[in-house]
Amino acid sequence: MMKQGIFEIVENTRIARAVYEMKLVGDTSAITAPGQFVNILIDGLFLRRPISVCSWNSEGMTLVYKVVGRGTEVLSGMTAGELDILSGLGNGYNTELCGDSPLLIGGGVGVPPLYGLAVRLAESMTAGELDILSGLGNGYNTELCGDSPLLIGGGVGVPPLYGLAVRLAEKLVKCSVILGFNTAEDVFYEDRFKALGCNVTVTTVDGSHGTKGFVTDAMPDVYTYFYTCGPLPMLRAVCGLAKTSGEVSFEERMGCGFGMCMGCPRKTTDGYKRICKEGPVLKKEEILWEG
Amino acid sequence: MGRLNVSLCGIDIVNPVIPASGTFGYGYEYAELYDINELGTFSFKGTTAQARFGNDTPRIAECYMGMLNAVGLQNSGVDAVISHELPMLKKCFNKPVMANVSGFSIEDYVYTCQRLDGEAQVGWVELNVSCPNVHGGGMSFGVCAESAAEVTRAVKAVTTKPVIVKLSPNVTDIVSIARACEEAGADGISLINTLLGMRIDLNTKKPAIANVMGGFSGPAVFPVALRMVYQVAMAVEIPVIGMGGISSAEDVIEMMLAGATAVEIGTANLINPFACRDIIRELPSVMDKYGINTLSEIIGGVKVG
Numbered sequence: 001m002m003k004q005g006i007f008e009i010v011e012n013t014r015i016a017r018a019v020y021e022m023k024l025v026g027d028t029s030a031i032t033a034p035g036q037f038v039n040i041l042i043d044g045l046f047l048r049r050p051i052s053v054c055s056w057n058s059e060g061m062t063l064v065y066k067v068v069g070r071g072t073e074v075l076s077g078m079t080a081g082e083l084d085i086l087s088g089l090g091n092g093y094n095t096e097l098c099g100d101s102p103l104l105i106g107g108g109v110g111v112p113p114l115y116g117l118a119v120r121l122a123e124s125m126t127a128g129e130l131d132i133l134s135g136l137g138n139g140y141n142t143e144l145c146g147d148s149p150l151l152i153g154g155g156v157g158v159p160p161l162y163g164l165a166v167r168l169a170e171k172l173v174k175c176s177v178i179l180g181f182n183t184a185e186d187v188f189y190e191d192r193f194k195a196l197g198c199n200v201t202v203t204t205v206d207g208s209h210g211t212k213g214f215v216t217d218a219m220p221d222v223y224t225y226f227y228t229c230g231p232l233p234m235l236r237a238v239c240g241l242a243k244t245s246g247e248v249s250f251e252e253r254m255g256c257g258f259g260m261c262m263g264c265p266r267k268t269t270d271g272y273k274r275i276c277k278e279g280p281v282l283k284k285e286e287i288l289w290e291g
Numbered sequence: 292m293g294r295l296n297v298s299l300c301g302i303d304i305v306n307p308v309i310p311a312s313g314t315f316g317y318g319y320e321y322a323e324l325y326d327i328n329e330l331g332t333f334s335f336k337g338t339t340a341q342a343r344f345g346n347d348t349p350r351i352a353e354c355y356m357g358m359l360n361a362v363g364l365q366n367s368g369v370d371a372v373i374s375h376e377l378p379m380l381k382k383c384f385n386k387p388v389m390a391n392v393s394g395f396s397i398e399d400y401v402y403t404c405q406r407l408d409g410e411a412q413v414g415w416v417e418l419n420v421s422c423p424n425v426h427g428g429g430m431s432f433g434v435c436a437e438s439a440a441e442v443t444r445a446v447k448a449v450t451t452k453p454v455i456v457k458l459s460p461n462v463t464d465i466v467s468i469a470r471a472c473e474e475a476g477a478d479g480i481s482l483i484n485t486l487l488g489m490r491i492d493l494n495t496k497k498p499a500i501a502n503v504m505g506g507f508s509g510p511a512v513f514p515v516a517l518r519m520v521y522q523v524a525m526a527v528e529i530p531v532i533g534m535g536g537i538s539s540a541e542d543v544i545e546m547m548l549a550g551a552t553a554v555e556i557g558t559a560n561l562i563n564p565f566a567c568r569d570i571i572r573e574l575p576s577v578m579d580k581y582g583i584n585t586l587s588e589i590i591g592g593v594k595v596g
Binding site for chain 2: 004262
């Protein structure tokens, strides 16, 4: 069941063109399966922003996201640490006792140290923490993978597959992984998958890194099951070519992220499914490709 | 009587904070998160005679202090609601529920309300008159006094439950529509439904939601809602439920001072699933702060002039 909690940003770094890796510390107990997502309240924006979980452990989680709009743009600017200018000499102000509306009074050259304090307070109140609903959605099923599953990720569809690969590696399952990007400067996480012992193929549309072409150009003949996440045309092409059963993770605009606003449903062979609740992972056999 | 109790069309509720239709499912979904018996009641997902899938996606867009939605009344239809949703609710909620009903013809409303009249747990019927009337050229029932009154009369004739008419704010004179519903036998008025809005995606140059236009809700609409609640509460004798952008205990009190007997809270639930519970728990201390003993005593208490 989902949980609401405050997560501390410990790292937020650019790892590819417009792609950021954010490391968060907080209660991850609600996350139960790779492919689930979290919903993040971002200061100054109204709706939460759903982001897939890349990986997690009992202390925290890693999100990898691409800047595509205002929400992710604000998120990408929230770098804890870069404003850490108060650390240093002497015994400073105590930032624990300030409550939620402290008053800073500075005169003349007394002002500069208060600026440093304000920076620190701003960081501790907003920049360093995120209000997150976690444990959302229905993730990938790791029971059905057989002994040689194929993981196919495109662009920012790659992160949830990394969490899946970690879980499969723990079960000593040998995965083949295809990661598709537009160009070399978009590529991320190739080494991470290799470090898990996966057999990794990278494709780029312009051929500047790895195999030239789309992920579908690199799909092998033999595998026991597939898991995929990425842009809609890629998902459709993968399902069209896939020789086995498999699971597909979808993306959709969401109002709430927990099944109540009916903002994100998709028609399936088994009636409508809410991408946030019954999804984001759907089985290949139940997907209807319209148009 | 507790400090938060109010009487709504003859039914006492333990507090006036009612989760609004379309943001609270059929209740049992939230019962996984907290004991929904802390609520006085809630208004369930807009239900129609037939099952509906609703509009294409995207159905949701961000706005400054609010959101647009064009869900299109997705629901499983009244028969499935009675056979599946209400039995699920009964297991976790021991109070009367408000049945939110939509339709595309008078016959639709009548059928749905007749079916729901046999359900003991339904305490009130809330008529959403903002949907288009397929026999009336697609004009919404709620945009003119005559058609709003016609729906009200038709439903009153087939139900034993108190009928609350939920009004659209997208009209020139909401007071005349409220009065017409009262004269047609409505037991209460709730307002406001969402304000019609639109956004355009600058990257694609397309409307941000597939339906082009959608309903605007959230804290940004609160002053408009408060004004309309005030105007309607001044003009009718029947109870008024105020809604539109409420997101704090202070907002609840403000809406009740404007004339609301109870309030509904919608969009806030989507951002914080615990919003209604939290607001109910905050109310006593906020009442203390403003010297308010009981909520029922402040209804319509705004001092004008």
